[in-house]
Amino acid sequence: DAMVIQNPRYQVTQFGKPVTLSCSQTLNHNVMYWYQQKSSQAPKLLFHYYDKDFNNEADTPDNFQSRRPNTSFCFLDIRSPGLGDAAMYLCATSGGQGVEKLFFGSGTQLSVL
Amino acid sequence: GEDVEQSLFLSVREGDSSVINCTYTDSSSTYLYWYKQEPGAGLQLLTYIFSNMDMKQDQRLTVLLNKKDKHLSLRIADTQTGDSAIYFCAEKGGYSTLTFGKGTMLLVSP
Numbered sequence: 001d002a003m004v005i006q007n008p009r010y011q012v013t014q015f016g017k018p019v020t021l022s023c024s025q026t027l028n029h030n031v032m033y034w035y036q037q038k039s040s041q042a043p044k045l046l047f048h049y050y051d052k053d054f055n056n057e058a059d060t061p062d063n064f065q066s067r068r069p070n071t072s073f074c075f076l077d078i079r080s081p082g083l084g085d086a087a088m089y090l091c092a093t094s095g096g097q098g099v100e101k102l103f104f105g106s107g108t109q110l111s112v113l
Numbered sequence: 114g115e116d117v118e119q120s121l122f123l124s125v126r127e128g129d130s131s132v133i134n135c136t137y138t139d140s141s142s143t144y145l146y147w148y149k150q151e152p153g154a155g156l157q158l159l160t161y162i163f164s165n166m167d168m169k170q171d172q173r174l175t176v177l178l179n180k181k182d183k184h185l186s187l188r189i190a191d192t193q194t195g196d197s198a199i200y201f202c203a204e205k206g207g208y209s210t211l212t213f214g215k216g217t218m219l220l221v222s223p
Binding site: 004006033040041042043045048090092099100101102103104105106107109 | 117121144146148153154155156157158161163201205210211212213214215216
C-alpha cells in the first residue's frame with residue numbers, strides 16, 4: 001500500500017514552461033517536505049509545511065513555489081524551469097515530532113528540454 | 114551549516130560484511146539515520162540511533178555511533194545482492210530538519 005504517492009513518475013517540460021508536481025499521503029502526517037535530488041548529490045530540502053505553516057529554505061530559488069491545500073496533498077510549482085532544474089523531486093512526510101522518521105514517495109524525475 | 118560526509122562507493126562480495134561510514138559536523142545532533150535508496154525509488158528509512166546511544170542492532174544491521182569523533186557507521190552482516198543500493202546518512206539537530214550526506218553506493222557481487 002503506497003503511503004506517499006507522487007505523480008507523475010516522469011515529467012518532461014520545456015525550458016520556461018511552468019510545471020506542477022504533485023504529492024499525496026495517506027499517513028495523516030503533519031509535515032510534508034519537498035527535496036530536490038541531482039545525480040550523486042545529497043537530497044536538498046527546498047521547503048516544508050508543518051500543517052499549514054510554510055517553511056522555505058534560505059537558498060531555495062524564487063522560481064520554486066509550493067501549495068498545501070489540505071493535509072493530504074502538497075504541490076511543487078516551478079514557474080519557469082531552467083535546464084539546471086532537471087532533477088528527481090522527492091516528496092516526504094513525517095509526524096513532526098521526536099525521531100522524525102521521513103516517509104518518501106518514489107519521486108518525480110523532471111526533464112527540461 | 115551542518116555537513117555530512119560519506120565515502121561514495123563500496124564494493125563487497127555476497128556473504129561478506131559491509132561497513133559504510135559517515136562523519137558529521139553538527140555537535141547538537143539528536144538523531145542520526147540511515148536511509149536506503151534503490152534505483153528509481155525514493156529513500157527508505159533503514160534504522161536510526163539516538164545521540165546518547167553508541168550502538169544499535171537490528172537483525173543484520175548494526176549502527177555504531179562515536180559522538181566524540183562525530184562518526185557513524187552502518188554494518189550489514191551477510192550482505193546479499195539485494196542490498197545493492199545507495200545508502201544515505203542523515204542527521205537531525207535540535208529543531209532543524211534532516212541533513213543528508215551524498216550517499217554511498219554499495220555494490221554486492223555474487
